Amino acid sequence: MSRRNLFTYGAAVTVALALALFIGWWRVDGPGAPEPVAQRPLPLTQMEFQMTDQGGETVGPASLLGNPSMVFFGFTYCPDVCPTTLSDISGWLDDLGEAVAEMNVVFITVDPERDTVDAMAEYVSYFHPAIQGWSGTLEETARAAEGFRASYEKVATDGDYTMNHTASVFLFDAEGQFASIIDYHEPREFAAPKIRRVLARAEEETS
16 A cells, blocks of 8 residues: 555544544533433423512513523522623523524522522623523422422531532423523533524424
8 A cells, every 4th residue: 555545544544533533422421412311300391489580570480481491590699600601691692683582591599598689680680681580489499490400509608608509501492391401611602503493493383
């Protein structure tokens, strides 16, 4: 085999191997990986909880039906994960343009002892105007987290406390079925297509 043919053959093998590894990553650990069944959120139609939005209105899972939804759990005293994620969400919403009107976007506090309705209203005002802030009682917060399969924990600090919590964004279609998860710090080139897919599905179902 000539040196040129050997080089061509080696390059082809390298490309094929790289492609195989990429496809394997995509399906197992990457954005194309299926969510573990045990960790999938329930459909919104099977959740039962009641909260109050930043405008003082009573809301719950039924409030999200009819449009695709993004839901994120956090708290207003969060030093980094929450403001970073809400800033990311704001960027995604800016990219949607007029289609943002077709999305429900909700930030649910896991710290209702401090995050009152007024506190939530002020906090979400710093981000995209489409983002709603929901707060509820300790019991209702626990019920909401259970339905979404989110976790959170109160952690004592020096004379105060913080909250550890799930940092992913949950995506649901217009019928309330779980669609996907956007991981913390997931690149925009992966996050944006997930959002557009649930929007496109909603448009197909109404056309």
